[in-house]
Amino acid sequence: MAGLIGLDWGTSSLRAYRYDGTGRIAETRARPWGIRQLPAGGYDAALADITAGWPALPRLACGMVGSRGGWREAPYLDLPADVARLGDALAGLRAADGMDVHLVPGLRDPDGPDVMRGEETQLLGALALQPELAAASSFILPGTHSKWAVVRDGAVCGFRTRMTGELFAVLRQHSILGATGVEADDDDAAFERGVAAARDSGAAGALGRLFSARALMLDGALAPASVSDYLSGLLVGEEFRAALADGLARRDTPLQLIGDAALCERYRRAAALFDIDLPPPVQDAAARGLWRIAVQAGIVSEEIHAC
Numbered sequence: 001m002a003g004l005i006g007l008d009w010g011t012s013s014l015r016a017y018r019y020d021g022t023g024r025i026a027e028t029r030a031r032p033w034g035i036r037q038l039p040a041g042g043y044d045a046a047l048a049d050i051t052a053g054w055p056a057l058p059r060l061a062c063g064m065v066g067s068r069g070g071w072r073e074a075p076y077l078d079l080p081a082d083v084a085r086l087g088d089a090l091a092g093l094r095a096a097d098g099m100d101v102h103l104v105p106g107l108r109d110p111d112g113p114d115v116m117r118g119e120e121t122q123l124l125g126a127l128a129l130q131p132e133l134a135a136a137s138s139f140i141l142p143g144t145h146s147k148w149a150v151v152r153d154g155a156v157c158g159f160r161t162r163m164t165g166e167l168f169a170v171l172r173q174h175s176i177l178g179a180t181g182v183e184a185d186d187d188d189a190a191f192e193r194g195v196a197a198a199r200d201s202g203a204a205g206a207l208g209r210l211f212s213a214r215a216l217m218l219d220g221a222l223a224p225a226s227v228s229d230y231l232s233g234l235l236v237g238e239e240f241r242a243a244l245a246d247g248l249a250r251r252d253t254p255l256q257l258i259g260d261a262a263l264c265e266r267y268r269r270a271a272a273l274f275d276i277d278l279p280p281p282v283q284d285a286a287a288r289g290l291w292r293i294a295v296q297a298g299i300v301s302e303e304i305h306a307c
Contacts, residue, residue, distance in 0.1 A: 003057045004300045006290035007047075007101075009065035010034050010118055015286075016050045018057070023291045023302055025284075027054075035064050035071075043071045044096040058299045059101045060290050063118035066091060066103035076108035076115055082155035083124050087296030104293055107156060114161050118286070119147050122258050123156055125289030126282040130256070137254040138243075140278075142263045144169075146239060148248040160248055164235045171231055177213045184228035188269070193222075194233020195270045198241050206238035236270045244274065257281035 002021030007014065012034035018027045033039060033046045041048075043065070051059075066074035074091035091103040106117030119141050127134050134154040141147040144165035150158040172178035194213075198206040213230050216222035222230055243249040255271075257264040257278055264281040271278040294300045 002300070003055070004291060004294050005051055005054060005057045005059045006287060006294070007050075007059065007061035007065070008063055008118070008121070008286045008290070009061050009070075010063040011036055014046060014050060017287050017290065018051075018054050019291055019300075021300075021302070023295075025287060028287075035067070035069060047095060047101070048097065056099060058294065059095075059099065060090075060104065060294045060297075060299055061101055062104040062121040062286065062290060062293075066105065067117055071101075072103060074103040074105040076117075077105045079107060079109050079159075080152075080155040080157040081107050081120065082153075083292055083296045085155075086120065086124065087293050087298075090293075090297055102294075102297070102299060104290075107159070109159050111158065112160065114159060116147055116149075116159060116161070119149070119159075119258075120156060121289035121293065122285040123149055123151065123289070124292055125285035125287065126256065126258050127151065127154060128288050128292045129282055129285065133254055133256060137256060138249050139256050139258055140239075140249075140267060141258045142267050143259065148239070148243050150248060158248070160243075160246075162239045162242070164239060168232055168235055171210070172228060177210065177227065177231060180217065180224035180227050182224045185223075185225035187223070187226040187229040190222065190226035190229040191233040191236075191266070192269065192273060194230040194235075195237035195240075195273045196233075197230075198234050198237030199273060201238075201241065205241065206234045209234060232266070233270065236267060237273070240270055240274050240276070249276075251276070258285045 004019040006017040014031045014033045016029045017025050020026050029050050031050050039045050065071050072093045077089050089105045092100050095101050107120045108115050137151050139149045146162040146164045148160050197209045201209050213227050268278045295302050
């Protein structure tokens with residue numbers, strides 16, 4: 001039987017895709033089994049459960065499963081990297097069921113230095129879904145560790161990590177800025193005020209504006225329940241300010257989001273304050289990327305059905 005089992009295996013979750021011979025996703029399953037919270041029996045048990053009842057197909061996994069703390073390390077591949085180089089650099093392991101699991105390597109930008117693992121598959125999937133972006137584009141992948149990546153001629157040629165999500169959590173939970181004594185409330189105006197503060201911060205950047213969250217609240221100009229959204233806006237706005245300053249994003253080059261729709265919508269609102277019109281995010285990028293890499297590596301042969 002032709003097809004593939006693709007695994008998007010991260011730190012906190014596992015998602016599996018069963019493809020038919022044409023690359024169509026026939027079924028998707030998800031489990032809360034990232035590499036830090038595996039079931040009894042570890043990786044083999046997680047793999048057996050999430051693929052139970054599926055045919056014995058080739059398997060390709062991306063994400064933190066191939067990290068140093070994962071099932072087996074798939075060494076980073078230095079930039080520039082396109083689908084051909086990734087397909088040639090797959091690592092592998094033999095699972096308890098006697099079948100192989102192929103692992104997609106992460107990418108390393110020596111100029112940072114910086115690394116990504118899992119996002120490379122999303123980027124290649126996005127390029128497969130929107131091939132017009134392959135010549136020259138930049139991508140934003142929001143999250144705990146947001147990535148800004150530059151693509152030229154179908155290859156990832158540069159990227160930077162912004163620890164926006166993690167820093168936001170630290171500020172809210174472990175700093176005086178988050179000690180407001182009230183529950184956070186959704187406040188779009190406060191978010192946009194924070195974005196504007198970062199945008200207008202000049203060379204100093206948002207770090208020099210962080211304490212304004214406390215000062216505005218004490219002055220009565222910012223409600224305690226709105227401090228969280230203001231801080232979020234400051235940090236997301238800083239991503240855009242810095243990316244425009246260092247060339248990761250350019251106004252003459254397409255800029256595209258990949259990721260969760262709700263989170264990406266916040267980035268679209270922030271972009272508007274920088275006079276950037278961001279299109280909706282690419283969906284199912286990791287799934288498409290896994291199939292594309294598998295075809296390139298010769299793990300599967302894509303069937304083409306005549307009409």
